[in-house]
Amino acid sequence: MSDSYQGRERRIAVLISGSGSNLQALIDAQNTPALPNARIVAVVSNRKAAYGLTRALQANPPIPTAYLGLQPYLKADPSRTRQDYDREIARIVINEKPDLVVLAGWMHIMSEAFLDIVSGEKQLEGAEKVTRPIPVINLHPALPGAFDGAHAIERVYEAFQKGEITHSGAMVHRVIKEVDRGAPVMVKEVEMIAGEPIEAFEERLHKTEWELIVQATAKVLDEIAALEGQHS
Ligand SMILES: Nc1nc2c(c(=O)[nH]1)N[C@@H](CN(C=O)c1ccc(C(=O)N[C@@H](CCC(=O)O)C(=O)O)cc1)CN2
């Protein structure tokens, strides 16, 4: 970790849909040598029952949370579209003025409506102005170029059982329109053991992810700080 990271506290927005164990890894790493000078300023979920929302509220200090479900949002006004929803998610996020957005088990494909706003390409009326692109990164439980999309763990396990792969892993990658096709930020391989149940594989994978998401987040924040240093 270079010391270019120093300076103002870095602000992180985390998007979740479920248990939030990777969010918990980030919460626990805040302002430690693993993730120095960084604070999670918002946790946003598209599922009301996501336990990650509880983790955020139980953090010390508590982390502000927001919930916005796609279907309830659409049902509230039939004229609304998925792009409208993505713009609202963007509004919630940019109003917290994050330096970085981390998708940590966020199970919703983002349209360009979201990406164009957080990149500053399009401004959102009535929201904070985005003066420089806010990077978005995603944690994915598979290696680059394989098993893109949802339910990757199950598909990886099945491919291993069929002898199609010998190992797997997890990656954090930049988020672009094409799902799981953004440039890898960091990749960690995970061994696969013949005959082991999926639960054992998944446990090892998650433990790897908890390290990976913190290290990858720190790496990107470091890159942001270095870029800012170049432009200041
Ligand atoms: N534009 C992008 N959006 C998202 C990316 C990305 O790389 N580009 N990564 C995903 C995370 N993800 C895999 O890592 C992923 C999540 C969800 C889905 C998916 O099919 N979602 C369905 C709903 C599924 C459900 O609700 O269970 C959907 O959005 O309609 C695929 C991949 C996050 N977004």
Ligand SMILES: NCC(=O)N[C@@H]1O[C@H](COP(=O)([O-])[O-])[C@@H](O)[C@H]1O
């Ligand atoms: N395609 C995205 C995807 O599958 N993400 C996966 O969701 C889980 C979230 O766990 P968590 O809610 O305990 O952090 C993680 O395993 C992450 O890789």
